[in-house]
Amino acid sequence: MDTNKSQDNLVDTKGLLLKCELAEGMTLVDCGAGNAAPFTLAGAEIVGERGTVYALDVVKSVLASIKQRVEKAGFLNVVTVWTDLEIVGAAKRVASNSADVLVIADTLSQSHQKEEVLKEAMRMVKTNGKILLVDWKKSSPLGPEFKHRISSADLKVLAESLNLQHLETFDAGDYHWAMILQK
Numbered sequence: 001m002d003t004n005k006s007q008d009n010l011v012d013t014k015g016l017l018l019k020c021e022l023a024e025g026m027t028l029v030d031c032g033a034g035n036a037a038p039f040t041l042a043g044a045e046i047v048g049e050r051g052t053v054y055a056l057d058v059v060k061s062v063l064a065s066i067k068q069r070v071e072k073a074g075f076l077n078v079v080t081v082w083t084d085l086e087i088v089g090a091a092k093r094v095a096s097n098s099a100d101v102l103v104i105a106d107t108l109s110q111s112h113q114k115e116e117v118l119k120e121a122m123r124m125v126k127t128n129g130k131i132l133l134v135d136w137k138k139s140s141p142l143g144p145e146f147k148h149r150i151s152s153a154d155l156k157v158l159a160e161s162l163n164l165q166h167l168e169t170f171d172a173g174d175y176h177w178a179m180i181l182q183k
Helices: 013-019 038-047 060-073 114-124 152-161
Strands: 027-031 052-057 078-082 099-105 125-136 165-171 176-182
Touching: 013 038, 013 099, 013 125, 027 038, 027 114, 038 052, 038 060, 038 099, 052 060, 060 078, 099 114, 114 125, 114 152, 125 152, 152 165, 152 176
Parallel strands: 027 052, 027 099, 052 078, 099 125
Antiparallel strands: 125 176, 165 176
């Protein structure tokens, strides 16, 4: 299975995870994993059988779809978690300070409580752990309604107000931007 690109081939998921220094034996949390679960699948391949990937979503049918994809791919290191990312502490199956890398991809544009989502991410990620944010460019013809998109500049201000260290912002393809933060 090619886990280098998401199902729609818009983002190099494996490349982005490697840029965050995800490696064998680590723990990845994929927040808002989605039906195709591209970061979950790419992460499961990278962390290997000694690592763990938590695939989080608020929609139970999405988690069932992820379980099927994971089983079909032969990964035994993925745990699905039903949670609401807008409630700090709701993902009880993911221990505080446990993630080496945490991904929030194409999810913040769907949230009305972006600060709470980032606070829940901060709870789960280890000190010095990385948070990878990927979302739709404001100018992209694809993606959610323009009024729901968040710019990387606005998100950087929010992240820094929460004492997250901004490491890098860059283009993640024609339609997405990406940002790496450190706790």
